[in-house]
Amino acid sequence: MIVKPKLLVVSLSGLLLVACGKMPAQQMSMGKMAAVEVGMPAPSMVNAYESMPQPIENTENYQKVETNPVYVVAQQPVSTFSVDVDTGSYSNVRRFLTREGQLPPVDAVRIEEMVNYFNYDYPNPTGQHPFSVNTEVVNSPWQPNAKIIKIGIKAKDLEMKQLPAANLVFLVDVSGSMDAENKLPLVKKTLTLLTEQLRPQDKVTIVTYASGEDLALAPTSGANKDKILKVIHRLKADGATSGERAIQLAYEQAQKSYIQGGINRILIATDGDFNVGITNFETLKGMIAEKRKSGISFSTFGFGTGNYDEQLMEQLADAGDGNYSYIDNEREAEKVLQRQLSSTLATVAQDVKIQVEFNPATVKEYRLIGYENRVLKNEDFNNDRVDAGDIGAGHTVTALYEVIPVGQKGWLSESRYQAPSNSSKANKQEYAYVNVRYKQPQKSQSVLLSQPVPARSVALAQASSDTRFAIAVASYAQQLRGGQYNANMKWDDILKLAQSAALPDEFGLRAEFIDLVKAAKSLSAESVKP
Incomplete structure (x- = not known):
């Protein structure tokens, strides 16, 4: 009892x-x-x-990102990487800060995507090359004796009416996992924005997939927008997710409607939660890497929370020579598919690689800020068979290096046996030499563009507004990743730097960024210190 x-x-x-x-x-x-x-x-x-309501398991997936190390110029003077115009990391991090009310997972933060979310006012190209290359050197806000070398690329711009005819396949996930307000309903709004801008010479095919794949709309001219929109508006979520078979069908349809010399692109809208058929990450990536040889690119639009497979979305776009965007609200959809449609669809340079050779007479140490999953072997730079990132019309690409000049204390201890370079014949007028290699669209042989980085710098306060803002965004991203290289720079310092470069701000993106810095500060351990 x-x-x-x-x-x-x-x-x-x-x-x-x-x-x-x-x-x-x-x-x-x-x-x-x-x-x-x-x-x-x-x-x-x-x-x-x-x-009782049972807790929903969070299965979001992110690729592990190991922060780039510091290199000694005397031992490794050359740094090589592929350009990146993806922006998905920025909007996904924004979602964590604003909707989830929490700091993002460290691996969700890719610094280069944060910096490249914003357009910068670099000069338009004027010569034979499809983009301009610009450099600026400023004093670093992180390391007392360091400099930051900014490399900025601006691709030539094209208005929508100047773009070649487009053959677009909308590949839409309508599985049960997409049955949420920030998933399929937002997908439909996103595709509606794109459809409204189509021209008569453009064609759209819609493939849907859940437990099976379906050709929801045969190739249809952009002149028949009502027909396209009716199919989009009828989409409903139900069933499991068989992504691999649907991708195969999308490529088959894109090939049937292939436009020689035009834009041929698949745009997948999904949360990436493939659970039927081939679901292995490397197998899917390899399949798309092989398919890109057909001249059809593959862009990814990520949606949703909880089960979102960010690694899959980002890496499939890379393999397919496309762009990765995370759509967290209608405003982001407008940015990607309305204001930046030409850069989203039209490629002006393919397989773009950057190689920087540092001058041992003027630079002792360096580190590349971001681009961890874009780093290439030095021998890959001259190998035209090695794939790299593409640049769309009007895109800007920004890369930052932090460097320690010769004679200054850096991150590393001085070598006991290796004598510093002090040759009187050494070229001390340059910090580095920047080489950019790219291919014209549909060409197999690359073109080389080179220019030096003069060994002179300005105080950060005297730098251009764009440079100060890019460094503020990089500081924010580094802080979200733990602040390993931010030294004594705190959230308030990042906020002040961003506010000093808040203009121009045509679409309010910089003002929104300042709000995100404040949100991150309020959620960080720094805000609760006595």
């Missing part, structure tokens, strides 16, 4: 602990079994437990 009430109390305690998230459900189930075994009237308690 005494034992049974004790068992009942234990089981009720377990129930409370599960409800509070302090005991795994499987432990609670053991408590229920024990109660039943001694003949206790536990069914009502079991029913109460089973009727």
